Amino acid sequence: MGTGTTQVHKKIAAKENVAKACEDLTQLLVDSITYAGFTHLDTAEVYTTEPEVGKAVNRCGVDRSKLWITSKYNSGWDIPRGKPGKPPFSSGPYEALVKSLEKMSLSYLDLYLIHFPFFSPENTEITLEEAWKQMERLVEEGKVRNIGVSNFNVSKLEEILKIAKIKPQVNQIEYNLYLQNQTPGVVKFCKENDILVEAYSPLTPIIPSKIKDGGPLDPLIHELTEKYGVTKSQLILRWVYQSGVVAVTTSSTKERLKEYTGMTSFEIEDDDFKKLSDVGSTFNFTGFSIIKFLQ
Numbered sequence: 555m556g557t558g559t560t561q562v563h564k565k566i567a568a569k570e571n572v573a574k575a576c577e578d579l580t581q582l583l584v585d586s587i588t589y590a591g592f593t594h595l596d597t598a599e600v601y602t603t604e605p606e607v608g609k610a611v612n613r614c615g616v617d618r619s620k621l622w623i624t625s626k627y628n629s630g631w632d633i634p635r636g637k638p639g640k641p642p643f644s645s646g647p648y649e650a651l652v653k654s655l656e657k658m659s660l661s662y663l664d665l666y667l668i669h670f671p672f673f674s675p676e677n678t679e680i681t682l683e684e685a686w687k688q689m690e691r692l693v694e695e696g697k698v699r700n701i702g703v704s705n706f707n708v709s710k711l712e713e714i715l716k717i718a719k720i721k722p723q724v725n726q727i728e729y730n731l732y733l734q735n736q737t738p739g740v741v742k743f744c745k746e747n748d749i750l751v752e753a754y755s756p757l758t759p760i761i762p763s764k765i766k767d768g769g770p771l772d773p774l775i776h777e778l779t780e781k782y783g784v785t786k787s788q789l790i791l792r793w794v795y796q797s798g799v800v801a802v803t804t805s806s807t808k809e810r811l812k813e814y815t816g817m818t819s820f821e822i823e824d825d826d827f828k829k830l831s832d833v834g835s836t837f838n839f840t841g842f843s844i845i846k847f848l849q
């Protein structure tokens with residue numbers, strides 16, 4: 555399980571004091587490692603949190619080899635407009651990664667992802683094929699240990715598999731009980747092709763600002779948290795894990811981050827796992843406008 559760090563963490567507080575917001579985020583990330591026990595941190599070029607992730611890694615006192623640091627190349631997402639477009643960032647993943655390592659004061663990343671599949675002359679200076687070749691070069695030069703993608707559907711994955719010398723190891727997608735397939739068949743395809751699925755927004759079903767009254771799963775979640783003596787987030791994260799997917803979650807507090815890690819200390823029985831999956835699949839929700847551009 556990983557903990558993420560988006561621009562939101564920094565921006566809320568930054569309105570008043572940017573330096574303090576950056577320091578608070580760095581401290582939260584140190585706490586996520588030393589207090590909560592996370593070893594996997596997720597960042598991205600678009601989050602603008604790479605410097606804080608780097609500082610936390612270098613400050614936490616845990617050996618670099620015990621940590622798993624992921625970042626992502628912004629391939630065609632126009633942040634201010636919230637839609638595909640040409641971002642004001644690097645021309646390709648090679649240049650982007652070199653800059654990311656500098657920002658983080660790190661010598662390598664454990665995982666580097668192409669953040670979006672929005673390759674086109676309007677959105678990117680290179681094609682998906684050229685970008686993937688650059689990703690492979692990063693592995694060959696030891697700058698990243700593993701490469702993958704994010705928000706890729708089956709046909710975009712097939713495009714890479716056709717030309718890849720090194721296959722994508724990961725596809726990070728929005729995934730939870732209320733979104734068991736961000737795009738049709740993508741989870742099954744990844745499993746069949748040995749591509750590990752990472753879930754962002756794994757906690758959607760229990761976030762009231764996203765799902766009013768919890769949706770159809772609410773009574774079952776209540777029943778199962780009582781039965782197993784766990785919290786809602788632990789139950790929901792455990793379901794993600796038992797479905798063969800790695801959750802990438804986050805919180806603004808170290809206490810909640812620690813609570814999440816309680817998902818490792820129990821197991822959902824097969825019948826309950828199936829009930830959760832079945833009821834969850836009767837309702838569909840996405841928290842991101844990005845999904846309409848992925849079909």
Ligand SMILES: NC(=O)C1=CN([C@@H]2O[C@H](COP(=O)(O)OP(=O)(O)OC[C@H]3O[C@@H](n4cnc5c(N)ncnc54)[C@H](OP(=O)(O)O)[C@@H]3O)[C@@H](O)[C@H]2O)C=CC1
Nearest residue numbers: 558559560596704754755756757758802803804805806810
């Ligand atoms: N590849 C991609 O395109 C994307 C990647 N990501 C990555 O995934 C990470 C996680 O994404 P995110 O969507 O935030 O995922 P989550 O589903 O893990 O949501 C995290 C939020 O859940 C809230 N929460 C936890 N427990 C409860 C509860 N019991 N009641 C109410 N709220 C609760 C936390 O609030 P609080 O802070 O108050 O504890 C936190 O803000 C990101 O940080 C990023 O690294 C995210 C989006 C897209």
Ligand SMILES: O=C1Nc2ccccc2C1=O
Nearest residue numbers: 560561598601631842844
């Ligand atoms: O964390 C994220 N928030 C986003 C919003 C839109 C597109 C991508 C992302 C992220 O990766």
